[in-house]
Amino acid sequence: MSMMVTTVTDQLGRFPAEMQTYFPFSPRPGQALMGREIYYGVMAKNHVAIEGAAGLGKTITCLSALLPICKQEGLILLYAARTHSQMQRVIEELTTINKRRGQKLTGISMYGRANMCPNAEVNEAQPTEAMELCSIFRKNKQCEWYENLKAQEIDEVRGCLTAEYIREFSLANRICPYYLGKELLPHCGVVAITYVYLIDPFIRSVFFNNLGRGIEQCVVVLDECHNLPELAMHAMSQGESDRALKNALKEYHRFDATGKYPLILHFLKHFLAYLVAIQEQNRDTKEDLEVGIEKAEIQKYLMEFVAQYSTDLYLLSTEIQRFGRQIRHLKIEAHQPPYSAVLRFGYFLEHFIKTFKDPQYLHYIILSQNRVQYYIRCIDCRSVLHPLTKAWSVVSMSGTLEPINAYLEICGFPAQTRRQVLPSPFDRKMVKVIAPRGIDVTYFRRTPEQYAHIMDQCLEVIQATPGNTAIFCASYEVLEGFLRTPLKREIQKLGRTFYAEKKDMPSRENDAMITKFKQDGYQGKGGVLVGVCGGRNSEGVDFPGAELYTAMILGVPLARMTHSINALIDYYTRQFGVWKGKEYAYTLPAFRRTNQAAGRPIRTLTDYGVIVLLDERYTYPYYRRFLSHWLNENMVIVENEPQVLAEEVARFYAKFEIPITKNKKKGV
Numbered sequence: 001m002s003m004m005v006t007t008v009t010d011q012l013g014r015f016p017a018e019m020q021t022y023f024p025f026s027p028r029p030g031q032a033l034m035g036r037e038i039y040y041g042v043m044a045k046n047h048v049a050i051e052g053a054a055g056l057g058k059t060i061t062c063l064s065a066l067l068p069i070c071k072q073e074g075l076i077l078l079y080a081a082r083t084h085s086q087m088q089r090v091i092e093e094l095t096t097i098n099k100r101r102g103q104k105l106t107g108i109s110m111y112g113r114a115n116m117c118p119n120a121e122v123n124e125a126q127p128t129e130a131m132e133l134c135s136i137f138r139k140n141k142q143c144e145w146y147e148n149l150k151a152q153e154i155d156e157v158r159g160c161l162t163a164e165y166i167r168e169f170s171l172a173n174r175i176c177p178y179y180l181g182k183e184l185l186p187h188c189g190v191v192a193i194t195y196v197y198l199i200d201p202f203i204r205s206v207f208f209n210n211l212g213r214g215i216e217q218c219v220v221v222l223d224e225c226h227n228l229p230e231l232a233m234h235a236m237s238q239g240e241s242d243r244a245l246k247n248a249l250k251e252y253h254r255f256d257a258t259g260k261y262p263l264i265l266h267f268l269k270h271f272l273a274y275l276v277a278i279q280e281q282n283r284d285t286k287e288d289l290e291v292g293i294e295k296a297e298i299q300k301y302l303m304e305f306v307a308q309y310s311t312d313l314y315l316l317s318t319e320i321q322r323f324g325r326q327i328r329h330l331k332i333e334a335h336q337p338p339y340s341a342v343l344r345f346g347y348f349l350e351h352f353i354k355t356f357k358d359p360q361y362l363h364y365i366i367l368s369q370n371r372v373q374y375y376i377r378c379i380d381c382r383s384v385l386h387p388l389t390k391a392w393s394v395v396s397m398s399g400t401l402e403p404i405n406a407y408l409e410i411c412g413f414p415a416q417t418r419r420q421v422l423p424s425p426f427d428r429k430m431v432k433v434i435a436p437r438g439i440d441v442t443y444f445r446r447t448p449e450q451y452a453h454i455m456d457q458c459l460e461v462i463q464a465t466p467g468n469t470a471i472f473c474a475s476y477e478v479l480e481g482f483l484r485t486p487l488k489r490e491i492q493k494l495g496r497t498f499y500a501e502k503k504d505m506p507s508r509e510n511d512a513m514i515t516k517f518k519q520d521g522y523q524g525k526g527g528v529l530v531g532v533c534g535g536r537n538s539e540g541v542d543f544p545g546a547e548l549y550t551a552m553i554l555g556v557p558l559a560r561m562t563h564s565i566n567a568l569i570d571y572y573t574r575q576f577g578v579w580k581g582k583e584y585a586y587t588l589p590a591f592r593r594t595n596q597a598a599g600r601p602i603r604t605l606t607d608y609g610v611i612v613l614l615d616e617r618y619t620y621p622y623y624r625r626f627l628s629h630w631l632n633e634n635m636v637i638v639e640n641e642p643q644v645l646a647e648e649v650a651r652f653y654a655k656f657e658i659p660i661t662k663n664k665k666k667g668v
């Protein structure tokens with residue numbers, strides 16, 4: 001007996017006629033509503049913000065709504081995504097539209113230089129170093145790939161090209177893939193890019209220059225836009241540690257044998273002495289710690305240096321950068337990696353001077369074991385993102401955007417932005433959310449007894465789940481506490497394979513672990529993955545089909561009340577009002593992490609699964625406001641008693657025939 005996935009398409013109406021010439025399939029639940037919102041919003045030159053669950057087909061719907069407008073108004077569609085695979089999907093969807101709707105759309109996806117360049121030195125360098133290296137090679141006519149490309153002429157692009165295709169094509173023809181992509185840009189109607197092209201002020205201006213258009217002639221799509229504020233603030237933040245300063249000193253001694261720049265040497269030592277003094281004052285601290293700085297104090301300390309050497313800090317930062325560039329040049333000539341610690345400090349000093357009095361930047365010290373760092377954190381992304389609001393329209397989309405007001409305010413996007421929360425496309429029979437009472441993972445309740453009790457609850461759920469299970473902990477601290485229980489041994493006794501994420505696990509090792517875990521799912525072995533909310537596996541990886549059945553969220557992933565979080569709450573309270581300050585700075589980011597982690601097993605409309613929220617706070621009406629619609633709608637609150645969870649989970653899965661050795665779960 002097979003279960004039909006019910007849709008609500010009929011209730012939601014149809015696409016605008018113009019969209020129908022692009023949309024290549026029969027609309028799925030919610031797509032018509034989404035298409036109409038975007039189409040009519042952008043037609044009226046409004047910005048649009050949409051929350052819609054995964055599995056809705058947001059990319060194809062958004063493209064189909066925007067393409068007729070771009071054609072009519074002569075606009076370029078810029079589609080920003082976080083990962084390369086999301087960018088690739090945009091180009092694949094365009095190709096599908098071309099094939100099934102007979103369109104002649106042109107599109108391209110653009111990666112950064114370091115990802116495209118076939119030259120190993122550039123390939124392995126950091127983005128800024130990669131840019132400088134490439135520029136030196138081109139200036140000195142040392143890049144054969146670039147010289148070959150210059151001999152070609154491009155006057156037309158046909159079809160849709162992924163960055164991978166451009167790279168392969170270029171390698172086969174021995175031309176530079178990165179500059180080929182740049183030359184193709186102005187010929188394409190759709191350009192898929194990573195966020196950095198829109199966030200970093202320098203990269204943004206170069207990008208629009210290459211595009212040959214201003215942002216006002218573009219419609220900008222921000223996919224998975226809940227990441228945008230954090231990405232923008234992160235891009236504008238910078239730190240300098242004692243270790244980096246010691247490396248800069250070593251570099252200085254190596255490259256300034258004649259002592260031409262004594263001032264640079266004195267200043268490096270002066271700044272290092274400041275950091276070391278703070279480290280000394282906090283010598284007895286065991287945990288990682290953030291310490292606020294007294295701005296008047298550091299200003300006085302630096303001014304003493306300025307007076308003693310009759311210099312100026314800004315001139316000094318320019319001088320340090322000039323010396324750093326010389327070092328880099330010498331390293332390149334010697335075929336060494338082009339990184340310069342002196343240059344990095346020069347950039348840091350410039351950023352320090354520019355942001356010192358700016359309330360949008362927080363200056364503080366981070367102390368960790370054997371390390372001290374001066375950190376400049378951007379806490380307000382509105383001025384960085386302001387240029388985006390000049391676009392014809394900005395379409396923000398995410399599966400976890402609510403409350404949309406908060407997103408718009410934090411990004412500084414106009415209040416009149418059209419907004420829509422799409423109804424959940426998931427059949428209620430396909431998802432169950434269970435929240436037991438009485439589980440307390442607040443800071444002072446993280447005792448061995450509490451963890452042992454939670455372990456029993458988790459084992460019940462694992463046993464009742466007919467395939468892969470994941471437990472996403474609120475933080476690494478919770479994960480470590482939880483793993484002090486005999487969880488691993490007990491899981492192995494159940495015949496399940498145990499996988500655990502580690503804080504400093506190299507990406508490759510993590511990827512290999514996730515691949516094995518997913519294979520377990522397909523082979524019916526039923527692995528158990530323990531990870532953290534906000535980590536790479538709870539946000540960046542999808543687990544459709546048999547890859548994951550049950551996801552448990554252990555605790556609420558609220559950030560620790562550090563100096564920077566308190567300062568952020570104060571700042572947001574001043575900017576957005578008393579009620580919103582703490583919510584925007586503290587509560588919302590935590591619940592976004594929960595919503596993201598909880599959504600891992602439910603990626604397509606045929607997926608089904610159970611989400612268990614292991615913290616009583618998830619049952620409180622105040623906190624439930626921050627959970628995604630689909631979690632709230634499907635939530636049952638149960639008593640914290642033995643076998644209750646086991647019965648609830650088993651009853652849910654009993655409805656399904658579980659073909660766990662196949663790629664897709666299927667309802668019966």
Ligand code: SF4
Nearest residue numbers: 117134143145146176
């Ligand atoms: S011109 Fe192209 S191939 Fe040459 S270094 Fe720059 S990015 Fe690499």
